[in-house]
Amino acid sequence: xxxxxxxxxxxxxxxxxxxxxxxxxxxxxxxxxxxxxxxxxxxxxxxxxxxxxxxxxxxxxxxxxxxxxxxxxxxxxxxxxxxxxxxxxxxxxxxxxxxxxxxxxxxxxxxxxxxxxxxxxxxxxxxxxxxxxxxxxxxxxxxxxxxxxxxxxxxxxxxxxxxxxxxxxxxxxxxxxxxxxxxxxxxxxxxxxxxxxxxxxxxxxxxxxxxxxxxxxxxxxxxxxxx
Numbered sequence: 597x598x599x600x601x602x603x604x605x606x607x608x609x610x611x612x613x614x615x616x617x618x619x620x621x622x623x624x625x626x627x628x629x630x631x632x633x634x635x636x637x638x639x640x641x642x643x644x645x646x647x648x649x650x651x652x653x654x655x656x657x658x659x660x661x662x663x664x665x666x667x668x669x670x671x672x673x674x675x676x677x678x679x680x681x682x683x684x685x686x687x688x689x690x691x692x693x694x695x696x697x698x699x700x701x702x703x704x705x706x707x708x709x710x711x712x713x714x715x716x717x718x719x720x721x722x723x724x725x726x727x728x729x730x731x732x733x734x735x736x737x738x739x740x741x742x743x744x745x746x747x748x749x750x751x752x753x754x755x756x757x758x759x760x761x762x763x764x765x766x767x768x769x770x771x772x773x774x775x776x777x778x779x780x781x782x783x784x785x786x787x788x789x790x791x792x793x794x795x796x797x798x799x800x801x802x803x804x805x806x807x808x809x810x811x812x813x814x815x816x817x818x819x820x821x822x823x
Contacts, residue, residue, distance in 0.1 A: 633701065634701065634704065634705065634708075637672055637701065637705070641674050644674060647807060647809060647811070647812050648807065648812075648815075649806055649807060650674075650675065650678055652806065652817070653675075653735070653737065653764060653766055653806075653817060654675075654678060654679070654682055656762070656764045656801060656817060656819040657733040657735060657762050657764050657819075658733075658762055659679070659682050659683055659687075659732065659733055660683075660732075661682075661683060661684035661686060661687060662683065662684065662686040662687050663683045663687050663732040663733065664683070664687060664688040664689075664690070664730060664731045664732055664733075665679050665682075665683060665687070665688075665689055665690070665731060665732060665733040665734070665735065666689075666690045666692060666724075666726065666731045666733070666734045666735065666753070666756060667679055667689060667690070667691050667692065667735050668692045668719075668724055668734055668735065668736045668739065668749070668753065669692070669693060669736055669737070669738070669739025669740075669742065670691040670692060670693050670698075670699075670702065671693060671695070671698045671702075672698040672701045672702050672705070673691060673698075673701070673702035673705050673706070673714075675735060675737055676689055676691040676702060676706075676711075676714060677705065677706070677709065677711060677714075679735070680706075680711040680713055680714050681711075683713065684713070685712070685713055686713075687713055688713050688714075688715060689711075689713060689714045689715070690715050690717055690726070690730075690731065691714055691715065691716050691717065692717045692718075692719045692724045692725070692726070693717075693718070693719060694718070694719050694720060694721060696718060699716050699718060702714075702716060703716055721743075721744045721745060722744065722745045722748045722749075723748075723752065724749065724752050724753075724756075726752055726753075726755070726756040727756065728755045728756065729755070729756070729757070729758045729759075730756055730758075731756050731757055731758065731761060732757070732758060732761050732762070733757075733761055733762045733763070733764070734753045734756065734757060734761070734762070734763045734764070735764050736753075736763070736764070736765045736766075736767075737764075737765070737766045737767070738766070738767060738768070739767070740765050740767045740783055740788060741767055741768070741782060741783040746788075746791055747791060747794070747795065750763075750791060750792060750794075750795035750797075751795055753795075754795050754796050754797065754822055757822040758822070759822055759823065760821060760822065761821070761822045762800075762819060762820065762821055762822075763792065763797055763819070763820045763821075763822070764817065764818070764819045764820075765788060765792070765817070765818045765819075765820075766806060766815055766816065766817045766818075767782075767783050767788070767815065767816065768782045768783070768813050768814065768815055769782060769783075769784070769785060769804070769805075769813065769814035769815060769816050770782040770783055770784040770787075782813075785802060785804055785816035785818060788818060789802060789818055792818065792820050793820075796822070796823070797820035797821065797822060798820060798821050798822075798823055799818065799819070799820050800819050800820060800821050801817070801818070801819035802816070802817070802818050802819075803816060803817040803818075804816050
């Protein structure tokens, strides 16, 4: 075989090997980035434990082992994983969000941590795809201000709860004084209370300053019960 032909043959073979290995390289890169994201989530959530007061929020739900609870706007699962431990192996957590990527990370996290009582639900802006009288509690944290149809979501939450079931909402206050917080990510506790009452709930607790610090602003908590 002429020398030029041999060089061309080697290049073709090398290209085939490279192209054949490309999917493997891409897959390795995806796994690496996903692993980095999972580690970063653990770091961020450990920091969040220091200021979010998750124990106080969970206590407001008055959950017991074996209960079913909905984490509405669950994201990557900060509260979902805590709720999973609270209700135990005989309980159930419905983790609802409209964003598929955070739900994908949550699915991986529940698999890695063996949280077998978590069911992931892909919702829609006006329909979280819940059943009727299926849950003892609904939790909405750092999500209410994002809702496009809050009244509709409250109605779905009301129907999803059993009589006596609790709804707990926590979000950043519209009166937060920290200037770097975007007004879009703030909502008034008083305004939300009016909307919750309008959906048929009875208010049982309101904390106007659940969190109050310069780094994370002011957060309120509202707990209500389905009659």
